[in-house]
Amino acid sequence: xxxxxxxxxxxxxxxxxxxxxxxxxxxxxxxxxxxxxxxxxxxxxxxxxxxxxxxxxxxxxxxxxxxxxxxxxxxxxxxxxxxxxxxxxxxxxxxxxxxxxxxxxxxxxxxxxxxxxxxxxxxxxxxxxxxxxxxxxxxxxxxxxxxxxxxxxxxxxxxxxxxxxxxxxxxxxxxxxxxxxxxxxxxxxxxxxxxxxxxxxxxxxxxxxxxxxxxxxxxxxxxxxxxxxxxxxxxxxxxxxxxxxxxxxxxxxxxxxxxxxxxxxxxxxxxxxxxxxxxxxxxxxxxxxxxxxxxxxxxxxxxxxxxxxxxxxxxxxxxxxxxxxxxxxxxx
Numbered sequence: 210x211x212x213x214x215x216x217x218x219x220x221x222x223x224x225x226x227x228x229x230x231x232x233x234x235x236x237x238x239x240x241x242x243x244x245x246x247x248x249x250x251x252x253x254x255x256x257x258x259x260x261x262x263x264x265x266x267x268x269x270x271x272x273x274x275x276x277x278x279x280x281x282x283x284x285x286x287x288x289x290x291x292x293x294x295x296x297x298x299x300x301x302x303x304x305x306x307x308x309x310x311x312x313x314x315x316x317x318x319x320x321x322x323x324x325x326x327x328x329x330x331x332x333x334x335x336x337x338x339x340x341x342x343x344x345x346x347x348x349x350x351x352x353x354x355x356x357x358x359x360x361x362x363x364x365x366x367x368x369x370x371x372x373x374x375x376x377x378x379x380x381x382x383x384x385x386x387x388x389x390x391x392x393x394x395x396x397x398x399x400x401x402x403x404x405x406x407x408x409x410x411x412x413x414x415x416x417x418x419x420x421x422x423x424x425x426x427x428x429x430x431x432x433x434x435x436x437x438x439x440x441x442x443x444x445x446x447x448x449x450x451x452x453x454x455x456x457x458x459x460x461x462x463x464x465x466x467x468x469x470x471x472x473x474x475x476x477x478x479x480x481x482x483x484x485x486x487x488x489x490x491x492x493x494x495x496x497x498x499x500x501x502x503x504x505x506x507x508x509x510x511x512x513x514x515x516x517x518x519x520x521x522x523x524x525x526x527x528x529x530x531x532x533x534x535x536x537x538x539x540x541x
Contacts, residue, residue, distance in 0.1 A: 251295065273330050273372060275409050276300045279402050280338050286398045287388040289351065292336065299334040301377070302349075302393065303327040310379060312341040312348055319343075319350060319386055321379040324360070331359035331375040338387060346390035352382055367509075368516030397463065400470030404455045406520060407474075407481040411448050413514035414485035418445055420500050420507045421492045434495035441491050448484040451477050472537070475530040482521040485514060 280298035284291075292298060308324035321341050328337070331354075339350055363376040393399065418441045424430055425438050455477050458469070489511055493501070500507040 273299070273333060275405060276329055277334075279405065280336075282398055282402070283338055283349070283393070283396075284351070284387065286396050287349070287392055289385075289387045296336050297330070297334045299328065299330040299337040301325050301328045301337050301339040304340060304347075308376070310339065310341040312343040312350065312384065315381075319384045321350060321352065321382045321384045324376055324378055326363075326376045327374055328359070328377040329372045329374040331357075331373050331377055333373050339384075340393060341384075343390070347393070348390055349387045349393040350384035351387050352384045356382060366512075366516055368512035368514075397465035397470055400465065400474040401459050401463075403474035404452070404459065404477050407478045408452050410481045410485050410514070410518060410521075411445070411452060413510060413517060414448070414481075414488040415445060416510050417485075417492055417507070417514060418442075418488045420504065420510075421495050424496060424500075430495065437491040437495035441488050444484040444487050444491075448481045451480050468537070472530060472533045475526050475533070478521055479526060479530065482518055482523075485518055489514065 276299045277297060280300050281292065283289075283300065303326055305326055307326060310321055310323040310325045312319055312321050314320075321339070323341075325339055325341075328339075330337075334354055337352055337354055339352055340347055341350060342348075358378040358380075359375040360378055361375070364370070364374050387393075388396070421430075421434070421438050421441060425435060430438075455473055458473060462469070493511075501511065502508070
């Protein structure tokens with residue numbers, strides 16, 4: 210089994226004939242993912258411009274690539290030490306219900322203990338930025354992954370299987386604080402990064418929509434499928450326009466002095482999530498079960514995107530957006 214980076218989405222997908230078995234994290238899969246990720250870094254493809262520096266539109270990628278690029282931006286924004294050449298970074302900041310990661314000071318240094326959930330690149334990354342709870346609040350830390358223990362079987366999904374996402378056990382792991390309490394979420398780049406995730410969703414939706422586009426270009430799919438293709442084109446064009454506008458706004462106000470970053474991220478994420486969901490529905494409606502059953506690449510893209518979109522918090526995010534609009538107003 211080998212791993213390839215999909216040329217349109219950047220998603221790591223297995224190159225075998227069948228789907229990756231959910232939760233399978235054996236040496237072959239871990240080594241293949243690490244090799245693909247390392248090659249992407251060494252080739253310079255992940256040397257992306259930092260957000261808000263005039264080239265935000267060029268920042269693109271998916272799970273492992275997105276995490277690495279986001280980590281480098283966070284380190285820069287919070288004034289941390291420049292990471293070593295060739296290092297592979299992840300951002301492990303999920304805080305769902307369940308086991309927690311805690312931080313305490315020990316002889317002038319910091320150590321982390323507990324379980325961190327949803328750690329993408331658990332076997333593949335050399336370093337990670339990780340959030341943990343300390344006595345003075347939630348903090349961000351930089352750690353080496355040497356000595357960490359990914360917990361087998363904690364990712365059972367077929368979707369995003371190649372993202373090497375597992376829970377990870379910490380036992381007195383040395384950690385370097387990055388910023389102070391609350392710095393991770395308080396910085397302007399936190400909202401900017403939320404738009405970056407939406408760009409990854411767009412890339413996945415674009416690849417799914419391509420299956421219908423290619424089918425319609427190659428044979429007579431009928432008027433209803435063409436109508437679905439028209440709807441897919443409209444949805445993806447709308448999402449791309451919103452992402453382009455957001456990128457330009459970020460470059461115009463990288464420090465978020467106009468206090469629009471949170472609203473922008475919530476709007477763009479909600480829009481792109483709805484677009485991606487609509488694209489999957491339209492493609493499935495137009496082509497039926499065939500591509501899901503006979504096209505391994507397409508079925509994996511759908512499975513990956515379905516899982517990836519659940520980073521969106523749906524009505525909770527819309528409620529946050531509504532609260533901000535009620536408080537600050539809206540341009541419309």
